[in-house]
Amino acid sequence: MRAIFVGNFENDTRQSDLERLFSKFGKVDRVDMKTGFAFVYLDNDRDAEDAIHHLDDRPFGYDRRRLSVEWARGERGRERGHHLDGSKSVANQRPTKTLFVINFDPLRTRVSDIERHFDPYGKVLNVRIRRNFAFVQFDTQEEATKALAATHLSKILDRVVSVEYALRDDDERGERRYDSPRRGGYGRHVDSPYRRSPSPVYRRRPSPDYGRARSPAYGRYNGPVYDRRRSPDYGRNASPEYGRYRSRSPIRRSRT
DNA sequence: GTTGAGCGTT
Numbered sequence: 001m002r003a004i005f006v007g008n009f010e011n012d013t014r015q016s017d018l019e020r021l022f023s024k025f026g027k028v029d030r031v032d033m034k035t036g037f038a039f040v041y042l043d044n045d046r047d048a049e050d051a052i053h054h055l056d057d058r059p060f061g062y063d064r065r066r067l068s069v070e071w072a073r074g075e076r077g078r079e080r081g082h083h084l085d086g087s088k089s090v091a092n093q094r095p096t097k098t099l100f101v102i103n104f105d106p107l108r109t110r111v112s113d114i115e116r117h118f119d120p121y122g123k124v125l126n127v128r129i130r131r132n133f134a135f136v137q138f139d140t141q142e143e144a145t146k147a148l149a150a151t152h153l154s155k156i157l158d159r160v161v162s163v164e165y166a167l168r169d170d171d172e173r174g175e176r177r178y179d180s181p182r183r184g185g186y187g188r189h190v191d192s193p194y195r196r197s198p199s200p201v202y203r204r205r206p207s208p209d210y211g212r213a214r215s216p217a218y219g220r221y222n223g224p225v226y227d228r229r230r231s232p233d234y235g236r237n238a239s240p241e242y243g244r245y246r247s248r249s250p251i252r253r254s255r256t
Numbered sequence: 257g258t259t260g261a262g263c264g265t266t
Contacts (some may be wrong), residue, residue, distance in 0.1 A: 007258040037258050073259050092263090100263055130264050167263050 001029060004048050007037040007068035010061045015158045021060070025051035032103070033159050039072055092165040097144045098126075100166040102133040104156045109134075117156050121147035126170060137170040 006018060015033040022028050022040050026047025032039040042048040048071075056069040092100075101114065111134075115127045118136050122143020128135045138144035144165070152163040 003260080005259050009258095032260070034258095034260060037260085039260065068258065070259090098264095102262060106261095128264070128266095132261060133263070135264060162262085164262090170264090 001041050001043065002045055002048060003032075003039040003041055003072035004052060005037065005068065005070050005072040006040055006055075008065055009038075009067060010063055010065060011036065013061055015155075015160070017061070021055065022051050025054065030153075030160055033105075037068075092167060094165060095141055095145055096165040096167075096169040097139070097141050098135050098137040098166040098168070098170045099144055099148055099151075100133060100164045101136055101151075101156075101161055103159060103161045104132075104134070105159050106132040109157050109159075113157055117154070118147050118151060121150050135166055135170065 004022075009018070015031045015038070018031050018033070018038055018040055019028050022031075022042060025042065027043040029041040029043050031041070040048075040051075042051060052069050052071065055067055057066045058069075059065065060067045099118070104114070106129075109129070111127045111129055114129070114134050114136060115124055118124050118127070118138075121138075123139035124136060125139055126135070126137040136147070138147060148163050148165065151161070153160055154163075155161070
């Protein structure tokens with residue numbers, strides 16, 4: 001089952017919209033909704049071909065933008081056993097009571113939604129959303145494990161989510177941080193004459209800052225973006241300058 | 257125009 005790439009739909013297009021659209025051509029296995037594009041899986045590749053032929057370049061949605069529909073490029077789009085759970089296939093080894101949840105709709109999903117979603121599987125102690133992912137902490141490992149099994153690839157607000165064990169359990173979070181400056185002596189790697197990191201740590205992908213206001217530059221305005229329909233202002237245009245890296249200009253002024 | 261976001265701070 002190959003993945004079909006779908007692009008150029010409106011930003012408020014939902015997974016179910018695509019599901020509905022593609023289901024006319026065959027059984028939809030799943031839709032992996034990303035931002036601005038999505039991957040659709042039809043059980044039958046023949047049906048997929050069919051869908052591609054019929055849907056590519058076809059006006060869709062309120063704005064009647066022309067969809068881009070084609071076979072997904074890249075390895076992940078090809079057959080290769082499908083660990084296409086959206087995960088990096090290197091899910092976490094070590095079970096933790098805190099689960100890492102990703103791929104929900106970062107704009108609409110709230111803590112309460114996630115909480116409600118995981119609640120049936122145990123006592124949820126804490127839910128935190130950060131950017132495009134969330135952490136759900138359970139009281140016990142059993143609950144967490146059970147919850148993971150039950151919710152991985154389940155839908156939250158219409159989006160299929162990936163659930164994994166978090167790298168760090170909420171419990172064990174940085175107890176060692178500012179514990180006490182130089183106690184014991186596990187700081188042998190810190191006393192180098194150089195600063196911690198001399199070179200600017202390359203940020204990983206410039207992942208969008210969901211939840212936070214991304215200064216202009218995120219999402220080009222192809223025209224009026226406020227009258228799409230619905231509420232013109234979700235309140236996220238506030239905070240004009242959220243970034244500290246506001247001045248990326250060469251004002252490095254090496255201390256003189 | 258777009259091809260798979262990935263581990264957090266009180």
